[in-house]
Amino acid sequence: MQGGQMIVEENTKLSSVLTPSKPSYIQSLTKIVGTLGPNSRSMEVIEACLKAGMSVARFDFSWLDGDYHQETLENLRMAMKNTKKLCAIMLDTTGPEMQVCNKTGNPIDFKADSHVTVTSDLSKELSAEVLPVDYAELAKMVRKGDTVYLGQHLFTGHETASVWLEVMETKGQDVICLVRNSATLAGSMFTVYVSNVPINLPTLTEHDKQVISKWGSRNNVDFISLSYACHGEDVKELREFLKKQNLSETQIYAKVETVEGLKHFDEILREADGIIFGRGNLGIDLPPEKVFLFQKYAVSKCNLMGKPVVITRVVDSMTGNLRPTRAEATDVANAVLDGADGIMLGAETLRGLYPVESITIVGKICAEAENVYNHSLHFKRIIRCVEEPMSYAESVASSAVRSAVKVKAALIVVFTSSGRAARLIAKYRPSVPVVAIVIPRLRANSLKWTLSGAAQVRQLLGVRGVYPILGSPDAATSGGEEPGLRLAIEHGRSVGLLKSNDRIVVFQKIGDSAVVKIVEVQGQLLV
Ligand SMILES: Nc1ncnc2c1ncn2[C@@H]1O[C@H](COP(=O)(O)OP(=O)(O)O)[C@@H](O)[C@H]1O
Ligand SMILES: C=C(OP(=O)(O)O)C(=O)O
Ligand SMILES: [K+]
Ligand SMILES: [Mg+2]
Structure with missing residues (x-):
């Protein structure tokens, strides 16, 4: 593998900046x-x-x-x-989040250098001068000089969408603050956040x-x-x-x-x-x-x-x-x-x-x-940090990623039940998509039998490069390994990720052993 030490591939061409990328599934x-x-x-x-x-x-x-x-x-x-x-x-x-409820939904204008009282007295009306907050301990937790941020739900970094308040003094359940920037807050709820002051809630x-x-x-x-x-x-x-x-x-x-x-x-x-x-x-x-x-x-x-x-x-x-x-x-x-x-x-x-x-x-x-991600640099970094002796699964999973580069595979296919094997492949950040065939498992508790698999499929949707599909529970037992692999190939073809003569790298565990194999799309075995 090449790649050098740069965070982007060293052979990245300047001309690629001007070349539009091809759309992909x-x-x-x-x-x-x-x-x-x-x-x-x-x-x-x-x-x-x-x-x-x-x-x-x-x-x-x-x-x-x-x-x-x-x-x-x-x-x-x-x-x-x-x-x-x-x-x-x-x-x-x-x-543990503090909130201000804006019942009327009317936007509120805050002016820089004005004063506002933030209070835990919820009987008070919300205005640009008074902010009732749903946390009784507020005045006890802040001190002069602390910074209180107030923003729309999911406040952004924009100063015009959030307000920065500086605590001047506390009086009973009131906190008197100086408004540091002008902003208009809209919406039915504002979030209050005191920078670096933990709130006393679990x-x-x-x-x-x-x-x-x-x-x-x-x-x-x-x-x-x-x-x-x-x-x-x-x-x-x-x-x-x-x-x-x-x-x-x-x-x-x-x-x-x-x-x-x-x-x-x-x-x-x-x-x-x-x-x-x-x-x-x-x-x-x-x-x-x-x-x-x-x-x-x-x-x-x-x-x-x-x-x-x-x-x-x-x-x-x-x-x-x-x-x-x-x-x-x-x-x-x-x-x-x-x-x-x-x-x-x-x-x-x-x-x-x-x-x-x-x-x-x-x-x-x-x-x-x-x-342009430098996949090989990442690969080397990860492999250097894994303790030896490596688990068989980890060793073979990393080999699968390496093989995918060497044979210029279009896809990696991995069989998994828990999702673990797919995550292990993703850890080595292959440059090609990983199709994870999730083989459901039959589970029993004292009341009923259930098939696992659907949740594992969806959870893999959060892992970089992994494209999960639900396999059939009998794929592993009936007709050997081919049905599962066929499913991956058909899927890859139908969405345009695979064409004839493309190679795929397959990672699977059979019994206690983990294996990698390289297959050509027609089904012909290369190695
Ligand atoms: N080619 C294949 N076709 C169908 N099922 C397969 C194939 N290869 C492996 N399997 C099955 O896929 C499942 C993978 O689960 P497992 O090895 O426990 O992975 P993980 O540790 O990621 O959950 C096993 O039940 C295995 O029998
Ligand atoms: C995602 C964040 O929080 P929230 O859940 O409030 O959006 C964040 O603080 O970046
Ligand atoms: K939240
Ligand atoms: Mg947050």
Whole structure:
């Protein structure tokens, strides 16, 4: 393998900048998580989002109730049926978050250098001078000089969409603040965030537990995004809770978005199934010049562990514009070059004017970055860090990725039940798509038999480069290995990823051994 030491392939040609990329069935190997809300909840818009490349839908319970999200989810289900595109479901917890309710929905103008009283007295009316917040301990937790941010639900980095307040003094349950920038806040709810001051509530609140046990169970959610994860223990606690709710298959993505989370990043990563790198809040907790540094560390650690990592808040300005800023577009590409598995869109899809365009443009940027991503450098870095002796599966999975490069394969096919084998292949970041055939398993509890597989398929939709399909439970037993492989080839052909004489690399475990083989599309064995 070549590649050199640069983060992009050293043989990248300047002329490629001017060459338009060919459209492909796969918009990008990097996955796109879209937050669904008022501007992205109709079946038509969701269909367009799926076609544009959204493969995970986030339901943010910081805002509105289960009935509202249920309606959106029903639309998503119809949209999946109509487009024949799968999408995973992510429930995002509220966590210890403070909110201001704007009952009238009228926009509120804040003027720089004016004063505002933030109070926990909820009988007070909301205005540009008084902000009632749903947290009784607020005045006790802040001190003179602290910074309080106030923004629309999913506040963006735009100073015109969020307000920065400086604490002057506290009086009883009131906090008197100086308004630092002029802004107009619209919408029915504003989020309040005090930079670097932990709020005295558990990461998984009682409200979150209720939402998970009702909405999460009813819909068998694929992922929980655990907001404000601060310790490995937070993830463990949620895992225990999920078991009790009969949701033990649900994966946990810890949203690391505070300095507390940063301090305990390694233990959080150990416990979680994936990480959401929440730059919205982190961008407030950390000085702007430090965020990239944590991003590099976090993405690299996730890559080494082979756990998916999703970067948030990339194209904030697309909330109101058809094009991202130059800095945002470059930032998306850099997240891909860092090694991110996914990009999460928040305000852009939830309440932005251009949800579909935001997904499309992010997908295009990701695809361009993937084209020049230095896969071999990544491969070498990962393999250097795996302890020896390697597990057989890891050794063979990495060989599968290497073989795919050497024989210029068009696809890698992997058989998996839990999804583990597909993640192992993805860890080595192949430059070609990985079609994961998920073989369902029959499971029994004291009451009934169930087939696993559907959740594992959807969960792989969050892993860079992996395209899961559900195999048949008897593929492994009836007629040997061919039916499963045929399914992958037919799928690859039908979507234009494979043509005659293309080679594919197959990774599978048979009994206790893991094997790689190289197959030509006609079915003729080359090796
Ligand atoms: N060619 C094939 N066709 C159909 N099923 C296969 C084929 N190769 C392997 N399998 C089955 O796929 C499943 C993969 O599961 P497993 O090896 O446990 O992966 P993981 O550890 O990722 O869950 C096994 O049940 C295996 O028998
Ligand atoms: C994704 C983030 O948080 P939220 O869930 O509030 O959108 C973030 O802070 O980047
Ligand atoms: K949330
Ligand atoms: Mg956040």
